[in-house]
Amino acid sequence: MSNDNDIxxxxxxxxxxxxxxxxxxxxxxxxxxxxxxxxxxxPEASTFLLSSKKSIITNNPNSIYDKNIINKKNLEISLSxxxxxxxxxxxxxxxxxxxxxxxxTRLNGLGYQVGQRYIELIKLREGFKTNKREVKIVxxxxxxxxxxxxxxFGKTANxxxxxxxxxxxxxxxxxxxxxxxFISIPKEYGELNCSAFMAxxxxxxxxxxxxxxxxxxxxxxxxxxPLRTVFLxxxxxxxxxxxxxxx
Amino acid sequence: xxxxxxxxxxxxxxxNVEKINSELFTLTYGSVVAQLCRDFNNNYHEVNNQxxxxxxxxxxxxxEEFLAKTGVRRCQTFRETSEIISxxxxxxxxxIVPTIENWSSDNKTCSLILPEPNPLTEFVELPITTDSKIxxxxxxxxxxxxxxxxALQMVQLDVDVNFVKDVLRGDDRTEIRLxxxxxxxxxxxxxxx
Numbered sequence: 001m002s003n004d005n006d007i008x009x010x011x012x013x014x015x016x017x018x019x020x021x022x023x024x025x026x027x028x029x030x031x032x033x034x035x036x037x038x039x040x041x042x043p044e045a046s047t048f049l050l051s052s053k054k055s056i057i058t059n060n061p062n063s064i065y066d067k068n069i070i071n072k073k074n075l076e077i078s079l080s081x082x083x084x085x086x087x088x089x090x091x092x093x094x095x096x097x098x099x100x101x102x103x104x105t106r107l108n109g110l111g112y113q114v115g116q117r118y119i120e121l122i123k124l125r126e127g128f129k130t131n132k133r134e135v136k137i138v139x140x141x142x143x144x145x146x147x148x149x150x151x152x153f154g155k156t157a158n159x160x161x162x163x164x165x166x167x168x169x170x171x172x173x174x175x176x177x178x179x180x181x182f183i184s185i186p187k188e189y190g191e192l193n194c195s196a197f198m199a200x201x202x203x204x205x206x207x208x209x210x211x212x213x214x215x216x217x218x219x220x221x222x223x224x225x226p227l228r229t230v231f232l233x234x235x236x237x238x239x240x241x242x243x244x245x246x247x
Numbered sequence: 248x249x250x251x252x253x254x255x256x257x258x259x260x261x262x263n264v265e266k267i268n269s270e271l272f273t274l275t276y277g278s279v280v281a282q283l284c285r286d287f288n289n290n291y292h293e294v295n296n297q298x299x300x301x302x303x304x305x306x307x308x309x310x311e312e313f314l315a316k317t318g319v320r321r322c323q324t325f326r327e328t329s330e331i332i333s334x335x336x337x338x339x340x341x342x343i344v345p346t347i348e349n350w351s352s353d354n355k356t357c358s359l360i361l362p363e364p365n366p367l368t369e370f371v372e373l374p375i376t377t378d379s380k381i382x383x384x385x386x387x388x389x390x391x392x393x394x395x396x397x398a399l400q401m402v403q404l405d406v407d408v409n410f411v412k413d414v415l416r417g418d419d420r421t422e423i424r425l426x427x428x429x430x431x432x433x434x435x436x437x438x439x440x
Contacts, residue, residue: 064372075269077366080312081340082272085390088301089279096286113278114271117370121270152271178267 070125083182090183090194100189104196104216111200112207119205122151137170137235137243140211144202145172152201153178168235172202175225193217195229202231212236254317254331256338263316264339269366276367280387291384298386302393309340310398321402325427326350328404329357332395341366345423361421363414367391373415382417386410392423403431 093106126147127133134140145160153174163169180194195217203215214234221228280294287293313319317335322328333345343365349358367388373381386392392408399406407426412418 064370075342075364075366075369076266077269077272077342078340079265079267080309081366082267082275084305084309085272085276085279085301088304089275091304092279092283092297092301110275110278110282113281114274117274117277118270152268154268 069121070128079178079181082179086179086194086197087183089197100192103192107194107196108200108203108215111197111202112204115201115204115206116208117204118152118201119148119208122148126151134209136246137211137239140206140209141170141172141233144205148205149174166234168237168240170233170235172231172233173220173228174198174231175228177227177229180227180229193219193229195231198229199231202233206233211239213239254319254335256335256344259316259335260339260342269342269369272366273369273371276390277371284385289381291381295384295386295389298389299393299396302390302395303397304393305390306394306397306399307401309394310401313339313398325354325357325404328399329359329425333359336398355427357425358411359423359425361388361423363421365421368415368421371415382415386413387415388413388421395423395425400431403433405429405431 089110090103090107093103093110097103097106134143141160145157149155149157157172158175159171159173161171161173163171174195177195177198179197183194185192185194199215199217203213206213206215213236216232216234218230218232219228220230280298283294283297284291287297313336316339319331319335322331329347333347337343337345343362345359345361347357347359349356351357365388367390371387373385373387386409389410392410395408396406405428407424407428409424410422411424412420412422414421
């Protein structure tokens with residue numbers, strides 16, 4: 001099905017162009033810049049809802065809106081299942097991509113959607129414990145590096161550093177990135193790092209928290225940790241202005 | 248008494264499986280399906296096909312890990328096979344145990360009923376739109392059919408696997424239909440007469 005002339009933009013790119021004023025045709029759908037509120041009930045929408053058998057507001061105790069997501073028992077599954085799925089994702093992105101860069105962008109896009117949703121979930125669960133909202137770059141990075149990472153991967157990330165040379169650049173290091181654990185990169189794909197998916201998760205989470213950033217994954221192996229990956233986080237310039245106002 | 252009791256899915260799950268948080272899996276799978284819908288321009292038949300293909304590729308490799316971890320021997324009947332699939336296969340990979348029912352009289356067709364919540368569809372709802380195409384055409388968890396088909400093919404069972412019901416579509420339960428077409432002959436390695 002792949003058409004060589006037709007690049008499919010990653011969702012990350014298309015989503016960043018969405019604005020608050022964007023409302024889908026029939027009032028439904030998820031606009032990430034507005035969040036769940038985008039389900040505006042217009043006259044059109046309400047007629048449709050009332051006439052349809054399916055209803056958003058439901059009395060069914062099993063509907064996803066009625067489940068307790070804060071005290072939910074934590075379900076576990078096998079790491080292999082995720083690894084198998086991830087492998088197929090890389091495969092699919094690879095068969096549609098034009099090169100290493102493009103492949104990483106696609107993986108990043110897939111992760112982006114995960115990050116957007118996950119930060120919402122983890123904030124609901126953990127946010128009320130700390131009872132505060134992270135408003136500074138360092139705070140949100142600590143949250144991502146600690147709580148967020150722990151909730152997703154079951155451990156905190158290894159290092160969190162600030163770049164010496166470039167303003168607005170930070171690095172999170174993971175010695176054994178979970179998703180790429182079973183992936184070995186063939187020589188001809190030299191620079192490829194499948195943790196681009198994880199970079200996408202971080203980017204989605206940061207963007208949703210209004211810390212606009214670009215995140216890329218780079219392999220920096222050291223002895224004992226051949227898969228060690230550095231996630232380079234480049235914040236948008238506008239953030240340094242905001243940061244200076246808040247300090 | 249079925250033979251599957253020889254093998255204990257719970258024990259293998261507890262002692263021999265590296266585990267992760269299921270939510271990461273759920274969200275990742277959701278992201279894949281959403282991306283496929285975009286890539287195929289909401290042609291849900293194509294999406295189902297692609298998910299099935301991905302599952303098939305997974306199944307071909309997954310069976311190896313399954314056999315290595317469980318040491319399950321050749322099953323004598325398809326009934327036994329189905330027990331192993333649900334009590335051990337689903338248990339050690341997805342940590343759920345579907346129930347098996349609806350056997351046909353020739354013992355070649357049965358249904359797997361997936362319990363809720365299952366790790367593929369937690370948090371999931373098909374978008375409510377004026378166009379109900381998605382809830383008529385998309386089988387959200389189609390990847391499972393591919394996995395079963397691929398894995399069973401590697402143990403010489405040619406089966407048809409497809410969804411007949413899905414809670415996401417508003418059905419009362421999620422049901423996968425398994426149909427045994429034939430038992431393939433063991434292939435003789437090339438070069439031997």
